[in-house]
Amino acid sequence: MSSVPAFKRLPRAVREQQMLDAAVKVFSRRGFHAASMDEIAEDAGISKPMVYAYLGTKEELFVACLHREGTRMMQAIAGAAAPDLAADERLWRGLKAFFGFVGAHRDGWAVLYRQARGEQPFAGELATMRARLVEVVAGMLDHALRAEGREIAAIDLEVVAYALVGASESLADWLADHPEAEPEKTATRMMNVAWLGAAQLLHGVTWRPPAD
Amino acid sequence: MSSVPAFKRLPRAVREQQMLDAAVKVFSRRGFHAASMDEIAEDAGISKPMVYAYLGTKEELFVACLHREGTRMMQAIAGAAAPDLAADERLWRGLKAFFGFVGAHRDGWAVLYRQARGEQPFAGELATMRARLVEVVAGMLDHALRAEGREIAAIDLEVVAYALVGASESLADWLADHPEAEPEKTATRMMNVAWLGAAQLLHGVTWRPPAD
DNA sequence: GCGTAACCCTACGCACGAGTAGGTATGCTC
DNA sequence: GAGCATACCTACTCGTGCGTAGGGTTACGC
Numbered sequence: 107m108s109s110v111p112a113f114k115r116l117p118r119a120v121r122e123q124q125m126l127d128a129a130v131k132v133f134s135r136r137g138f139h140a141a142s143m144d145e146i147a148e149d150a151g152i153s154k155p156m157v158y159a160y161l162g163t164k165e166e167l168f169v170a171c172l173h174r175e176g177t178r179m180m181q182a183i184a185g186a187a188a189p190d191l192a193a194d195e196r197l198w199r200g201l202k203a204f205f206g207f208v209g210a211h212r213d214g215w216a217v218l219y220r221q222a223r224g225e226q227p228f229a230g231e232l233a234t235m236r237a238r239l240v241e242v243v244a245g246m247l248d249h250a251l252r253a254e255g256r257e258i259a260a261i262d263l264e265v266v267a268y269a270l271v272g273a274s275e276s277l278a279d280w281l282a283d284h285p286e287a288e289p290e291k292t293a294t295r296m297m298n299v300a301w302l303g304a305a306q307l308l309h310g311v312t313w314r315p316p317a318d
Numbered sequence: 319m320s321s322v323p324a325f326k327r328l329p330r331a332v333r334e335q336q337m338l339d340a341a342v343k344v345f346s347r348r349g350f351h352a353a354s355m356d357e358i359a360e361d362a363g364i365s366k367p368m369v370y371a372y373l374g375t376k377e378e379l380f381v382a383c384l385h386r387e388g389t390r391m392m393q394a395i396a397g398a399a400a401p402d403l404a405a406d407e408r409l410w411r412g413l414k415a416f417f418g419f420v421g422a423h424r425d426g427w428a429v430l431y432r433q434a435r436g437e438q439p440f441a442g443e444l445a446t447m448r449a450r451l452v453e454v455v456a457g458m459l460d461h462a463l464r465a466e467g468r469e470i471a472a473i474d475l476e477v478v479a480y481a482l483v484g485a486s487e488s489l490a491d492w493l494a495d496h497p498e499a500e501p502e503k504t505a506t507r508m509m510n511v512a513w514l515g516a517a518q519l520l521h522g523v524t525w526r527p528p529a530d
Numbered sequence: 531g532c533g534t535a536a537c538c539c540t541a542c543g544c545a546c547g548a549g550t551a552g553g554t555a556t557g558c559t560c
Numbered sequence: 561g562a563g564c565a566t567a568c569c570t571a572c573t574c575g576t577g578c579g580t581a582g583g584g585t586t587a588c589g590c
Contacts, residue, residue, distance in 0.1 A: 115556065115567055137436050139351030142547060153569055158549065198527065220436035224349050224428075265507045268492050269485040276484015277477065290527075295477045297525045303515025313509045315410065315502075327537055327586065354577060365539055370579065 122160050125150045129161075130171050134216035138168055138225050165227060172222055175214035176235045182207045183239075193250035193308075194301055197243075201274065201293040201300075208278040209289035215282055219275060236271065243267040250308050258307075266307065270300050334372050337362045341373075342383050346428035350380055350437050377439060384434055387426035388447045394419045395451075405462035405520075406513055409455075413486065413505040413512075420490040421501035427494055431487060448483065455479040462520055470519075478519065482512050 116124075128150035132141045143164055147154040161167045186203035187196045208215045222232040244267035251257060274296055281292050306312075328336075340362035344353045355376055359366040373379045398415035399408045420427045434444040456479035463469060486508055493504050518524075 118566080121567085135438075137351075137438065139349075140438070143549080144547075154548090155550075155570095156568065159567090164548070194525075195528070216436075220441075223435065224432035226347075226349065226352070229432075262507065265489065265492065265504070266511055269489050269508060269511045272488015272491070273481040273485035275488065277481050279484070280477065280480050292477070294525075294527055295474065296481060297527070298519060299478055299481045299515045300511075301515075301525050302518040302523060303511045303513075306514035306518065307510060311514060313406075313506070313513050315506055315509070316407070330536080333537085355579085356577075366578090367540095367580075368538065371537090376578070 118160065121150075121152065121156065125152065125157055125161055125167075126171060126174055129167055130175060130213050130217050133168060133171060133221055134213040137221055138164075138228075143167075168222075168228065169231065171217055172228060172231055175211065175218050176232075178211070178214065179204070179207050179218070180235070180238070187242075193246055193253075194297075194305070196246060197301060197304075198293070198297055201296050202290060204274060205278060205281060205289040205293045205296070208281055212282045215278060219279065240264065240267045240271050243270055247304065247308070254308055254310075256308070256310055266304070270304070273300060330372065333362075333364065333368065337364065337369055337373055337379075338383060338386055341379055342387060342425050342429050345380060345383060345433055346425040349433050350376075350440075355379075380434075380440065381443060383429055384440060384443055387423065387430050388444075390423070390426065391416070391419050391430070392447070392450065399454075405458055405465075406509075406517070408458055409513060409516075410505070410509055412454075413508050414502060416486060417490060417493060417501035417505045417508070420493055424494045427490060431491065452476065452479045452483050455482055459516060459520070466520055466522075468520070468522055478516070482516065485512060 125146070129141075129146050132146045132149055135141075136145075143154055143157060146167075147157050150157070157167065161170055182203045183200050187200035189196070191199065218232065218235075222228040244263045247267060248263055277292055277296050281287050281289060337358070341353075341358050344358045344361055347353075348357075355366055355369060358379070359369050362369070369379065373382055394415045395412050399412035401408070403411065430444065430447075434440040456475045459479060460475055489504055489508050493499055493501060
């Protein structure tokens with residue numbers, strides 16, 4: 107009919123990214139179950155069968171979102187926290203990159219952190235990513251400890267790293283809900299809690315429960 | 319027919335608790351959407367219309383779970399952390415109560431923390447409860463600060479409190495996934511990160527970002 | 531012993547949303 | 561310009577699960 111079709115034909119790679127963008131947006135707002143494939147398709151400016159053709163089922167689509175956002179985040183952090191820096195410097199740069207990422211990709215963060223948790227099929231996927239982060243932080247602490255000629259049990263190291271990661275995630279969540287807050291300032295606050303506490307541990311200062 | 323009915327008739331108050339028990343269990347395992355009212359009813363040993371008659375719609379049922387578990391948790395903490403204790407002692411007792419609660423009610427914790435997050439209608443409910451906790455922690459820090467003749471901006475206080483609460487939640491999550499771990503030991507580890515860091519802040523030691 | 535209220539059931543209606551069948555148009559290759 | 565792959569659509573099927581209609585039975589007051 108008309109020589110100008112209502113919507114352009116685009117190469118697969120481009121459409122896939124548009125679909126993922128839409129999916130991340132809708133999943134983050136509604137949650138996995140409440141999100142509908144129709145809404146995602148509409149938001150991507152495409153019809154539903156195309157989504158199925160390119161990205162597969164709803165579950166596969168969610169995993170694809172998880173992977174893209176997770177990879178982006180890990181790369182942002184890894185790129186900033188070079189392994190040859192001093193521990194505090196490394197922690198600081200990692201945190202800056204992390205909060206910067208969350209500030210810039212609030213939707214992506216919401217998908218990762220708020221939605222994937224809890225939903226059985228995805229919790230494992232997420233746990234793997236968090237485990238990598240925890241491992242990095244634990245490795246950093248261990249490295250700094252050994253430099254001081256000190257050493258603590260692997261499990262203690264893991265738990266402390268877990269707490270630091272958890273605190274960061276929590277502040278990231280706070281950041282996502284406070285659009286006016288600055289990522290860098292949040293990172294500084296996090297350092298004030300994390301590093302001061304961790305530095306004490308590195309110097310062998312520990313807290314012991316009262317006898318009572 | 320038979321003079322012995324297959325299932326006993328029980329007073330409303332009892333049945334309601336049984337239903338809530340079942341609901342918490344099923345919601346925690348499956349998540350809000352994937353959980354079915356049929357499964358909850360079956361698990362409670364009752365038929366579906368009874369659930370609707372007593373606790374209302376699925377959403378209302380979930381909110382009821384949230385309230386019961388949340389109230390239990392807050393009471394456990396408030397009962398342990400008396401306001402007249404010193405800051406570190408108070409924090410320690412609060413953490414012990416908190417991790418003790420999570421260790422003993424892993425299902426309840428999962429409903430609160432993993433499921434309610436993300437799902438739009440409930441996130442607010444949960445946020446309110448967390449806000450109360452943050453407020454308590456922030457108040458505690460503020461009190462301790464004033465005792466030292468020091469003071470920091472309200473927003474900084476809130477963010478630090480938020481980080482501490484987040485770290486605790488994160489460790490609670492770790493605890494829920496490690497059945498062999500002892501709640502009290504986890505609380506001690508948390509103190510080692512939280513208190514050592516917070517104590518530094520209380521004494522006016524802060525970390526500043528490098529100039530670069 | 532008789533009404534009435536509380537407790538409890540089986541069996542359905544109905545909407546919503548995942549996934550698909552089957553077909554059309556556009557551009558690229560030879 | 562015939563053939564073919566790729567991009568894209570409308571319009572369905574069908575399962576699943578929320579919520580309810582309508583009715584039965586036990587206890588308790590009087």
